[in-house]
Amino acid sequence: MTALDPRLAAIARMVRPGARTADIGTDHGYLIAYLAKENIIPGGFACDIRPQPLEKARGLLRGQGLLSRVKVLLTDGLSGLPRDGVDDVVIAGMGGDTMIHILSQAGWKDPEKRFLLQPMTRASQLRQYLCREGYEILEEQAAEAGGFVYAILRAAFTGNRWEPDELFCAFGLMPDCPGRESLQYLIRQREALSARLDGLCRAAGPDAGRIREARELLARMDAVISKKEGSAS
Numbered sequence: 471m472t473a474l475d476p477r478l479a480a481i482a483r484m485v486r487p488g489a490r491t492a493d494i495g496t497d498h499g500y501l502i503a504y505l506a507k508e509n510i511i512p513g514g515f516a517c518d519i520r521p522q523p524l525e526k527a528r529g530l531l532r533g534q535g536l537l538s539r540v541k542v543l544l545t546d547g548l549s550g551l552p553r554d555g556v557d558d559v560v561i562a563g564m565g566g567d568t569m570i571h572i573l574s575q576a577g578w579k580d581p582e583k584r585f586l587l588q589p590m591t592r593a594s595q596l597r598q599y600l601c602r603e604g605y606e607i608l609e610e611q612a613a614e615a616g617g618f619v620y621a622i623l624r625a626a627f628t629g630n631r632w633e634p635d636e637l638f639c640a641f642g643l644m645p646d647c648p649g650r651e652s653l654q655y656l657i658r659q660r661e662a663l664s665a666r667l668d669g670l671c672r673a674a675g676p677d678a679g680r681i682r683e684a685r686e687l688l689a690r691m692d693a694v695i696s697k698k699e700g701s702a703s
């Protein structure tokens with residue numbers, strides 16, 4: 471079985487051993503096939519909204535002799551999945567807004583379930599949504615693959631709703647996460663905000679309030695990054 475890239479490998483490490491796992495947006499099926507083949511999980515569901523990727527996953531699972539343990543489902547998000555038959559839900563490699571849509575539609579607010587989320591975009595909005603909706607972010611990991619640094623969030627529903635500030639939305643738990651990749655993640659988030667600030671400053675009729683807020687956030691980010699760099703050296 472082909473080795474997973476660092477991003478998928480990091481997600482695989484965050485799945486609970488023994489958890490019946492649903493891989494939403496499975497595409498090629500590498501992750502769920504690896505988890506089942508390595509007997510990390512007893513089985514689960516490979517799901518995708520599009521038939522073509524799902525056929526790739528089905529082919530891989532068939533080739534590995536895993537079709538009896540991993541069911542292949544053409545579905546949007548979590549719809550049609552047996553809620554009682556899933557412990558861990560992986561949603562990886564899609565936009566944070568799509569993840570918010572999937573979680574909202576499903577309403578699977580069961581404290582014992584774990585949601586492993588790896589957004590390609592809008593990670594800040596996803597963190598904000600999770601906090602506001604009563605999901606606790608239990609853990610974050612950063613993984614580097616193909617020149618990008620990705621955040622992977624592990625969340626559970628607790629019912630405790632709160633309003634995170636912009637710094638938490640941007641960085642999440644990454645400041646406390648060990649490893650070079652988590653520092654890289656913070657630096658990339660800072661670069662993204664810095665680019666937005668440049669855009670705000672260049673805009674016709676610049677918005678002084680938003681510029682001030684962005685500068686304040688940048689200063690707070692710098693303080694966190696300096697502290698993390700200091701503790702790493």
Ligand SMILES: C[S@@+](CC[C@H](N)C(=O)[O-])C[C@H]1O[C@@H](n2cnc3c(N)ncnc32)[C@H](O)[C@@H]1O
Nearest residue numbers: 494495496497518519520523545546547562563
């Ligand atoms: C870029 S691939 C990511 C594949 C894999 N999860 C990974 O991280 O490498 C995104 C996949 O999500 C699927 N997808 C997008 N929206 C979806 C939804 N609402 N429900 C299920 N699958 C979806 C797409 O069809 C596509 O196959």
